[in-house]
Amino acid sequence: MEFTAILAIVIVTLLAFGGTVAVAGAMSLAERRVSAWMQYRIGPSRVGPLGLLQPIADLIKFMFKEEVMPEGAHPLLFRLAPILSAVPAMMTFAVVPFGLGKITIPGLNESRPLVVADIPVGAIYFLAVGSLGVYGIILGGWASNNKFSLLGSIRSGAQMLSYELSLTLSMAAAILMSGSLQMTEIVKHQAEHGWNILYQPVAFIIFLIAMFAETNRHPFDFAECEPELVGGFHTEYSSMKFAMFFVGEYCAMFAMSGMITTLFLGGPLVPFLPIEQTPWWLSVIAFAMKSGVFLFLYLWVRWSLPRFKYDQLMDLGWKKLLPVALLNFAVTGTIVVLANS
Secondary structure (H helix, E strand, O other): OOHHHHHHHHHHHHHHHHHHHHHHHHHHHHHHHHHHHHOOOOOOOOOOHHHOOHHHHHHHHHHHOOOOOOOOOOHHHHHHHHHHHHHHHHHHHHHOOOOOOEEEEOOOOEEEEOOOOOOOOHHHHHHHHHOOHHHHHHHHHHHOOOHHHHHHHHHHHHHHHHHHHHHHHHHHHHHHHHOOOOHHHHHHHHHHHOOHHHOOHHHHHHHHHHHHHHOOOOOOOHHHOHHHHOOHHHOOOOHHHHHHHHHHHHHHHHHHHHHHHHHHOOOOOOOOOOHHHOOHHHHHHHHHHHHHHHHHHHHHHHOOOOOOOHHHHHHHHHHHHHHHHHHHHHHHHHHHHHHHO
């Protein structure tokens, strides 16, 4: 492989991951502005025009805060946990196509598709790497030597097991429709046959519910439930370690929003416009708008619904979502086999 081709891959990769971190920073501002709007408050408005520079001020504040090591904590794992939580969340976006066609890198005369890694097993990669984030939460809770942190991390592990199965089965139902684990092929199939949400509304709803639990967001934020566990798994964290947990959470939210958009809403497809006639920049805008709807939904739900009780979470995951996901997967597989034969 030529040097210019390698450089083009590196540039696209840095743009994708830089964009993911930028979205995480923007979400930290949107979280407070949307909550203020819903509660008839103003929200951040002092730093920069309309408060838009507040994430930068937060970053500077975190950089200068004191780092505290709890007594009895495991030094290595305590420092490693925030990284294990944030990095997998950033890596999962690598297989999500955020645009159609190819973009030419200025000055290199090299064209690259608008996806970091268009691998044949993209869906499996997403599930495998995305599941690693829970290890950072579990290690952070255990290494803190704090009973509230440990309880929060145990809750997160049980929660992940409860909803990972339903999430996987809902993805599998959408994958059966296209017959490929490659994310770009799933997008192409939807361009030819219509968006999967038309054929898989049950799988869409299951994925939508499960992605809230997967990202530890309200109403399933039991790993950091303040009324019960003070702050949960990150109770003892401060400074940039505390910030890394939040960056990982927002990156996971963006990755999940991008995945549900790709699986069920055509990803970067523009409605009523063929792939061949869609400019790459318009497809990126379409992907951003669809993903933005789900990012806003994360914030809307947080300030609209009460938190579930923990037994209700387990009941919903094992007794409600899992049987429905299994039934939907079986029906989808039967229909696909009959249609192909």
